[in-house]
Each structure stands twice: as C-alpha cells, then as structure tokens.
Amino acid sequence: MSATYRGTCLCGSVTFELCGEFQSFYLCHCHRCQKDTGSAHAANLFASGQLTWLSGERDVKTYQHANSRHVKSFCQHCGSAVPTAAVVNDWVMVPAGSLDSAVDIAPTAKIFMASAADWSRCLADVASYAGFSDTATS
Numbered sequence: 287m288s289a290t291y292r293g294t295c296l297c298g299s300v301t302f303e304l305c306g307e308f309q310s311f312y313l314c315h316c317h318r319c320q321k322d323t324g325s326a327h328a329a330n331l332f333a334s335g336q337l338t339w340l341s342g343e344r345d346v347k348t349y350q351h352a353n354s355r356h357v358k359s360f361c362q363h364c365g366s367a368v369p370t371a372a373v374v375n376d377w378v379m380v381p382a383g384s385l386d387s388a389v390d391i392a393p394t395a396k397i398f399m400a401s402a403a404d405w406s407r408c409l410a411d412v413a414s415y416a417g418f419s420d421t422a423t424s
C-alpha cells in the first residue's frame with residue numbers, strides 16, 4: 287500500500303518525502319557498503335514511488351562508484367546518507383536511518399555475508415545498554 291514517509295539528514299539541511307511503497311529492505315555487508323557507511327553494513331530500503339526534496343536538494347551530492355552500480359547520496363554539510371532516485375526506473379533507494387517515519391517492513395535479508403567484517407558476525411552476543419556503557423569514552 288502506498289504511503290508517505292519523511293526523512294532528514296543529521297544537520298537538518300536536507301529534508302525529503304517519499305510517496306510510495308517499500309518493496310525490499312537489504313542489509314548489505316559488501317566491502318563498498320562497509321566503506322561508505324563506516325560500519326558493518328548498509329541498511330537500504332527499495333521503494334517504488336516518488337521522491338520529493340522538501341529542502342536542501344542542492345546540498346545533496348551523489349557518489350557513483352566507478353565500474354559498478356554502487357551509488358551513495360549524502361548531505362554535503364553533515365555527510366548523512368540520503369535517498370537516491372534512479373534515473374531510468376521508477377524506484378528509490380532509501381537509507382533506513384535517514385527516515386523519521388516508522389518503517390513498515392522488516393529487513394528482507396542480509397546480503398554479501400561472505401564479505402562481512404569478522405567483528406560483525408556475532409553482534410547478538412555483545413553486551414547491550416539503553417545508553418552509554420560504563421566504558422564508553424565518547
């Protein structure tokens with residue numbers, strides 16, 4: 287069912303609205319996604335629908351990795367991942383963390399697990415806290 291979702295970057299310059307439907311939700315552990323997120327994996331939703339920039343469209347930069355389909359859009363001020371609309375097809379890739387609206391589908395799959403960082407393979411076993419742990423340094 288089509289719905290309206292809203293999102294923002296961390297600094298608030300870029301705001302957007304997506305009218306559409308999420309088709310899939312992948313946690314990609316490939317090397318490229320590790321590099322461009324600085325983390326264990328990307329968390330990207332794929333939607334059919336219409337992306338509208340509500341503010342900051344000129345602050346959105348898109349990096350297309352050479353000789354691949356790997357692409358990442360981000361706010362030029364804060365570096366936050368923001369959606370990328372495909373040029374040819376009617377779909378939009380939405381980084382899950384960029385959304386302020388609730389996501390109504392669960393992750394479809396973890397992909398490229400053969401490339402996953404060794405430290406990210408057993409995260410369910412790591413101690414969890416509601417906020418900072420006693421040993422946090424930041």
Ligand SMILES: [Zn+2]
Nearest residue numbers: 295297361364
């Ligand atoms: Zn920003």
Ligand SMILES: [Zn+2]
Nearest residue numbers: 314315316319
């Ligand atoms: Zn990836």
